[in-house]
Amino acid sequence: MFQAQTLPSSASKRDLYASLAQQLAALLEGEPDAIANAANMSALIYQLLPDLNWSGFYFMRGPELVLGPFQGKVACVRIAVGRGVCGTAVERRASVVVPDVDAFPGHIACDGASRSELVVPLIKNGQVFGVLDLDSPHPNRFDEEDREGCERLVRIYLEASAL
Secondary structure, three states: OOOOOOOOOOOOHHHHHHHHHHHHHHHHOOOOOHHHHHHHHHHHHHHHOOOOOEEEEEEEEOOEEEEEEEEEOOOOOEEEOOOHHHHHHHHHOOOEEEOOHHHOOOOOOOOOOOOEEEEEEEEEOOEEEEEEEEEEOOOOOOOHHHHHHHHHHHHHHHHHOOO
């Protein structure tokens, strides 16, 4: 049985993401189901990354993103490509770090407590399958180290999952 290992609060972000990557790879090893892997990945991130109020996935269904497995308060179900932070990440085909969601044009406020956001697109073989979305109740919660760390986690997810 997998048991998530927390690091001391004094651990660096580099060490935290290295540990998360190692644990995620072990958690997903041998499991190709993309939904099961997304559920476990969102739970692991929510449990081990500090200062989050939402961690989860949206998957492409036709021309829009549809809510997938997540941890946190109830969420918006459908997001058009190009709308909000998630839709913008799909449109740009690149991660988006938002220090202050109130300053992001067209931000979709699913949880009014969210103040910053990080979205990483799920791109495999040139196709966008969805996004990993992280929200925090703290402004400026996410930086380039978080972006790089979460992009690494997404690569592990994509390698393990049959999409």
